[in-house]
Amino acid sequence: MVRVRIAPSPTGFAHVGTAYTALFNYAFAKKNGGKFVLRLEDTDIKRNVEGAEKAIYEGLTWLGLTWDEGPDIGGKYAPYKQSERLETYKQYIERLLDSGMAYRDEGAVRFKNTNSEISWNDKVRGRISFPGEEIGDFVIFKSDGFPTYNFAVVIDDILMKITHVIRGEEHISNTPRQIAIYQALGEKMPFFAHLPTLRNKDKKKLSKRRDPVDLRIFRSHGYLPQALVNFLCLLGWSHPKEKEIFDLGEFVELFNLERVRKAGPIFDTEKLNWINGEYLRKIPKSKVKNQIFEFYKGKYPKELISRIIPLVQNRMRNLTEFESLAGFMFERKKPLRVTDSFEWHIKAAFDALSGIKKWERQAIDEGLINKVKSEGFKTGDFFMDLRASLSGSRVTPPINDCIYILGKDEVLERLSLSLK
Ligand code: GLU
Numbered sequence: 001m002v003r004v005r006i007a008p009s010p011t012g013f014a015h016v017g018t019a020y021t022a023l024f025n026y027a028f029a030k031k032n033g034g035k036f037v038l039r040l041e042d043t044d045i046k047r048n049v050e051g052a053e054k055a056i057y058e059g060l061t062w063l064g065l066t067w068d069e070g071p072d073i074g075g076k077y078a079p080y081k082q083s084e085r086l087e088t089y090k091q092y093i094e095r096l097l098d099s100g101m102a103y104r105d106e107g108a109v110r111f112k113n114t115n116s117e118i119s120w121n122d123k124v125r126g127r128i129s130f131p132g133e134e135i136g137d138f139v140i141f142k143s144d145g146f147p148t149y150n151f152a153v154v155i156d157d158i159l160m161k162i163t164h165v166i167r168g169e170e171h172i173s174n175t176p177r178q179i180a181i182y183q184a185l186g187e188k189m190p191f192f193a194h195l196p197t198l199r200n201k202d203k204k205k206l207s208k209r210r211d212p213v214d215l216r217i218f219r220s221h222g223y224l225p226q227a228l229v230n231f232l233c234l235l236g237w238s239h240p241k242e243k244e245i246f247d248l249g250e251f252v253e254l255f256n257l258e259r260v261r262k263a264g265p266i267f268d269t270e271k272l273n274w275i276n277g278e279y280l281r282k283i284p285k286s287k288v289k290n291q292i293f294e295f296y297k298g299k300y301p302k303e304l305i306s307r308i309i310p311l312v313q314n315r316m317r318n319l320t321e322f323e324s325l326a327g328f329m330f331e332r333k334k335p336l337r338v339t340d341s342f343e344w345h346i347k348a349a350f351d352a353l354s355g356i357k358k359w360e361r362q363a364i365d366e367g368l369i370n371k372v373k374s375e376g377f378k379t380g381d382f383f384m385d386l387r388a389s390l391s392g393s394r395v396t397p398p399i400n401d402c403i404y405i406l407g408k409d410e411v412l413e414r415l416s417l418s419l420k
Contacts, residue, residue: 002034004164007153009041010052013214014059016267017168017198017206020232022065024195025166027248027255029068037160038070041153043082043146059215063225064248077160082152089147092155092185093140101184107143111151111181118176123164123193123257130176138177150174154181162190166257169194193257196236199264206267222295222319224283227276235265245278277317285309295319300330307405311397325397329406333392335418338384341377343419345385348375350415359408364400389418 004025008018029036069075096102119129140151182189200211233251289306312325352371356363387399
């Protein structure tokens with residue numbers, strides 16, 4: 001049975017690169033009826049950060065990338081935290097020491113390298129080999145009583161019966177060391193697949209200083225998890241029919257490692273915005289309404305949200321833009337005076353709108369346009385001032401729709417306030 005895993009270290013927040021690796025592992029497991037394991041690499045005690053573990057669980061759950069076994073839910077091969085597996089590592093160290101394949105060196109333990117060439121058939125990159133001398137006698141157990149990454153990862157993968165190691169390309173140079181340990185222990189090694197490193201638009205590796213990499217940032221900026229997952233699917237992988245918009249189920253269905261490209265995919269936030277916009281247009285209005293309601297933590301009434309959605313749904317690229325496009329519908333903003341004829345325009349608009357008996361879209365349209373004509377105003381200037389007086393902004397959804405939804409009293413009140 002296929003068994004794959006991700007092994008993040010709880011050294012900060014949930015990184016989008018972890019989500020990317022998780023996504024490809026998840027898809028591979030589901031496609032092959034296998035299991036997806038979450039394991040925490042927490043033996044670098046100095047680097048562990050409080051709350052990081054929870055952030056990993058929350059980030060992956062938000063994206064729908066759920067695991068079958070892990071520290072929080074347990075499983076047949078528990079424990080799933082390296083810090084709880086120290087005794088096991090020590091036993092394996094003893095075994096290597098006894099058989100002469102490792103030796104003590106100033107309190108640490110080093111693996112005795114045989115200097116033979118090591119190679120493997122990478123599922124993404126094809127054949128990779130390393131000359132034995134490049135590997136050297138490396139440390140597998142530190143004097144502080146903790147195993148090194150290269151050692152612990154192998155023991156865990158053996159004991160957890162991992163069949164495919166799918167991880168980032170930055171680990172390629174670790175792989176020969178890990179294979180050497182499998183060989184020394186007489187264990188069958190898993191298949192390896194090294195995914196391309198995500199790069200930003202300058203083709204640099206994503207970094208937390210320069211790029212948005214914390215999953216919580218995407219969440220708080222109003223991206224939909226389905227859209228972010230769709231975007232990640234397209235990094236280094238392409239749909240056989242060149243489709244750009246598809247869901248996780250479809251990805252799982254079509255996924256195979258052979259379609260993963262080696263070249264570093266570009267993490268292009270413009271593309272993410274586009275995909276997120278597509279999702280916001282595509283999903284049913286009632287669902288968008290709930291997403292907006294929850295995103296703003298109940299700050300805006302649902303009834304008003306749903307009346308405004310048709311005005312903004314085609315322009316919103318993420319949920320934060322709901323507020324920038326339509327926030328003025330919920331609360332008054334400081335009016336903006338755009339043209340020199342502001343006073344005349346607003347007085348005339350007040351006049352036209354206050355005369356309307358039955359507050360309907362058509363009556364609003366006619367009342368305003370007739371006024372523009374009878375006064376000889378420039379249409380564009382008039383509506384710009386009207387928009388700016390009601391919203392405090394030069395860009396809004398169609399202003400007559402907004403006027404209609406705001407209601408007569410509120411509109412007249414805002415117009416008179418903007419003349420003060
Ligand atoms: N802690 C390593 C990482 O997150 C795990 C690498 C591996 O999958 O072997 O990059």
